[in-house]
Amino acid sequence: MKLRCFTALTVLVLAILLPPLGALICAVIITIQLALMALRPLLACQAAHSASGARAPAGHWFSVHVATHAEPPGLVIATLRALLAQDWPPEGFEIIVMDNNTADPALWKPVERFCMAHPDRIRFLHRMQVSGAKAGALNIALDHVDPRTTHVVTVDADYVVARDFLRRAAAALHRTGADYVQFPQSYSGATIAAPGVDAELEEYFRTNAAKADDAEAVLLTGTLCVISRAALAAAGGWSGATTTEDAELGVRLCNGGFSGRFINQVVGKGLLPLSLHDLERQRYRWCSGNAQTLIRHARLIFTGAGSLTLARRLVILSQLTAWFNLALAPFTLLCMWLLTGRGHTFAATLAGFAILLSLCDIVLRVLTRGWRDGLPARIVLHALACRTALAPQSAKATVDALIGSRLTFIVTDKTGDKLRASRDLHHCQLVLFVAATLLLAVSAPASPVILAALAALMLPWPAALLTGRSLRAYRESVMPAMRETPA
Known part of the structure; x- marks a missing residue:
């Protein structure tokens, strides 16, 4: 685990110092993103698999x-x-x-x-x-x-x-x-x-x-x-x-x-x-x-080393990567290159494109589902805000797992007693918003791709404010009933 973390950190530092290496990393990430985005429509185009068929009636215990x-x-x-x-x-x-x-x-x-x-x-x-x-x-x-x-x-x-x-x-x-x-x-x-x-x-x-x-x-x-x-x-x-x-x-x-x-x-x-x-x-x-x-x-x-068919491997891959977000490395590289005056390079543009692709994936998933199921525009907007607000945590979770960080099982609090006012400040999203704003002001990038990427990095904070407000309304609606539940 420590070796994987050390290796990842070393590669990241080298990528910051050597933009060609950073460009290669961003290109790999973009390729993976495009492959995962293409996976869903590919599966949607496949003919439905015939069910194995009902079994003879049997007692279930x-x-x-x-x-x-x-x-x-x-x-x-x-x-x-x-x-x-x-x-x-x-x-x-x-x-x-x-x-x-x-x-x-x-x-x-x-x-x-x-x-x-x-x-x-x-x-x-x-x-x-x-x-x-x-x-x-x-x-x-x-x-x-x-x-x-x-x-x-x-x-x-x-x-x-x-x-x-x-x-x-x-x-x-x-x-x-x-x-x-x-x-x-x-x-x-x-x-x-x-x-x-x-x-x-x-x-x-x-x-x-x-x-x-x-x-x-x-x-x-x-x-x-x-x-x-x-x-x-x-x-x-x-x-x-x-x-x-x-x-x-x-x-x-x-x-x-x-x-x-x-x-x-x-x-x-x-x-x-x-x-x-x-x-x-x-x-x-x-x-x-x-x-x-x-x-x-x-x-x-x-590799197909087990007994899984290709169709099963693809749908398993789709399910396991449902919340993947690979934008953390491009974000880090882009920030460092902008701060060191390398924002004009092809590598920086690739990093910006990877960030935008991550946002496009979020938008396409939510809008496609909303259009298919005929959801009202207001609900689709709130769903999009929710997915965008959660993107920074998804990005961190993806990287932490890939580099072998120690992960622990987290039980979701269902009492509301541990809530503090500081939880409504949405620190991670606010840091992204401030960082993107400062980078826009300090580096003044000319590339429209990088400008759009920095604008995309501002979105999680207002999205978090909107989602946090929805969850506060939900909390206020369910807490009275929870307190009245007899033990």
């Missing part, structure tokens, strides 16, 4: 796993109440709550008491010193499943599922014949209080997951997924090797020859991150974890 860590007790209990109210036969499923590394008894004891009131329906496990974050917790839950279990279901601690969730899951498994199915993530009250943020998050499912469904190679997204117990065991269970244990397991399942389908039905709703700061942390984990997964399984994806 579900083990529902709810992994928790320092969650608000009322939130977890609301999740458990919804699971208890399923219209699936009570003798046909169990619920396992696996609380890991929560030191404060005030957070896990109320959940334990609730579970003890339903001893025949819920099993509560509390463990300390669990390694592997959520993956470690889910593996412990796997060790405690009922022998009758045919499928494992994961539900996040803040998700309230529909009463017919398990019935729909069984129907989807029977209809598709899949080894695992993934339902979309959705958020309570988001379409009213923060529709742009909701639309930005939904874009992944409406594009990447939907197209991966054709190849039966949908990657898991952590909650509302239903996995064959046999397939999960054959793949080796969950792994904490990356911070997106769900996507990483999905790659192994696909390579093992198992089929995964995306079921575009809203069967449960959770909570949006309560501030832009929390949304950035979530996006950082998703982007960096998927980059880790891509590196970990690069041989399978890029």
Whole structure:
């Protein structure tokens, strides 16, 4: 890890001192960006893959796993109440709550008491010193499943599922014949209080997951997924090797020859991150974890060394790179070249073009989705602002993963108690805005490409202000109900 960081830093310094080397790096980045941008329309043009076909009717016995860590007790209990109210036969499923590394008894004891009131329906496990974050917790839950279990279901601690969730899951498994199915993530009250943020998050499912469904190679997204117990065991269970244990397991399942389908039905709703700061942390984990997964399984994806077909490799690549942003290196190089009087070089123009290409990718993805689904212009604008505001964190996450920085699993705060006024200042985006403004004033670049690139670097700050305002409205709309939730 240290060697990769040192090597990357050395190459960056040399690229600053030697513009031809910097130009080569920018050219490589531009090539990768164009290839990833071309991947989506390429997949869209492919004919839909024929499904493997429904299997003979079979009994499904579900083990529902709810992994928790320092969650608000009322939130977890609301999740458990919804699971208890399923219209699936009570003798046909169990619920396992696996609380890991929560030191404060005030957070896990109320959940334990609730579970003890339903001893025949819920099993509560509390463990300390669990390694592997959520993956470690889910593996412990796997060790405690009922022998009758045919499928494992994961539900996040803040998700309230529909009463017919398990019935729909069984129907989807029977209809598709899949080894695992993934339902979309959705958020309570988001379409009213923060529709742009909701639309930005939904874009992944409406594009990447939907197209991966054709190849039966949908990657898991952590909650509302239903996995064959046999397939999960054959793949080796969950792994904490990356911070997106769900996507990483999905790659192994696909390579093992198992089929995964995306079921575009809203069967449960959770909570949006309560501030832009929390949304950035979530996006950082998703982007960096998927980059880790891509590196970990690069041989399978890029060389075909495993059993993956070309179609599956392409849709897996599309899903793992959904939030990639490669603009950090060109930004650094452009800043240094402008400050050292090299802003007139071809290398600086290439760096500016790479930055603009990154923005074009964001705009094209959001506008294409908005046009295809007929979203109102206001919602598309807010979704575009959200994706733009998150771009700096995506860029940092991509680089951190590629150079081997140590990454840790970050649990999204769902209480609102940790919020501080400083979280609404959007420091990273403000730094970009100030830096671009100063570079415009000090270096006065003549190249229209560089001028446009510096203007693009100013956009994340106003986008962050708009997105932060939406999330404050969302927070104000959901917090009263959360405080009233009985523990």
